[in-house]
Amino acid sequence: MSTPTDTQTFMQMEEAHTSGVYPKRPLTVVRGEGAYLWDESGRRYIDCVGGQGSANFGHAHPAIVAAIQQQAATLMTAPEIFYNDKRALLLDRLTSLANMPRAYLCNSGAEAVEAALKFAILATKRHEIIATNRGFHGRTMGALSATWEPKYREPFQPLIPGFKHVQYNDLAAMDAAITDQTAGVIVEIVQGEGGVRPGDADYLRGVQALCHERGAMFIVDEVQTGFGRTGKLFAHQHYDLQPDLMSIAKSMAGGLPMGACLIGSRVPALQAQTHGSTFGGNPLACAAALAALDVMVNDDLPGRAAALGGWLLERFENLPKTKVREVRGLGLIIGIELRSKVSPVLKTLQERGVLALPAGMNVLRLLPPLVIERDALDEAATIIEDVINGLPELSS
């Protein structure tokens, strides 16, 4: 076995042994601070990937680092058969901020979605789930059954029976789909992976009303939109919605793996043994999440996301219509739908020191840490504009 000393070696070592399920970029990231990342040669990048939504607090946030260090030296694991001080404090804080009385704690977004689906079935004793076209809810078998993208689903068909997909932002389609056998409807407030597509207020309110009318659970997947990303702590708070079940994860514990399913008052008490997780609610993640919530509230990160995102969206409206079809977003989740493929743009941006994401084939997606300084965001935006302006003209 070799000791890696440079990029080529690290990349080769990973290539030799990685599962192969991830599309890789030729970049070895070794350190982060705030909204910056560094590779092993010491080159700095402005991070608009934001850990795919898990770095809303930026990298190495001192308050979160301190909480993790302290808790790691105190108690890392304590299964939920026991009570724990940090878990109690987190449950109290989180449920009050979300205005939902209870929460199930887990370790990832897919797990949070799995919990929401199981709880909807337990709550209604029904088995039908309605999801939306272009919706993304994770890769485990239940979450994948709710996910729309055919290339993620097809190898695993038939998946779980009783899942149906209908057009997003089409209330008539939802009205036609929900039956007296529907356990729940799962939606994102802004479809993230599906191309950065914000839901209409009337649509989302209408879906909630249909769920109430027909005895189905209104499940909101805020794994990507939660924790300040869209300009509110949770995106559904823009529209005065009240989910029955809400999945969260990504930035919940400031970058440490953690997820949760918040449980509303329309869900009857859950019976012991119907669900569970060994690591769920572990004190280390709970301590990190508590510190993260403090930073979120004290530094008004939702306010920063709203201000910076509004400024950026307005600025990107001036991108040439010959190269850009549409600019969409809410707070600091921003999608630039190009008239051309996004992959060459991502490559050029990386060469110029900006890391960004795709959302499908044509959409450039930006998820910068909410702590990003305006100067850094301005520098990233200037480079993005320059790269898009340099694309060949395509007028239709």
Ligand SMILES: *Cc1c(COP(=O)(O)O)cnc(C)c1O
């Ligand atoms: C990322 C994401 C998930 C899956 O989260 P994982 O932690 O990757 O399992 C689920 N739903 C939405 C909306 C997401 O963006």
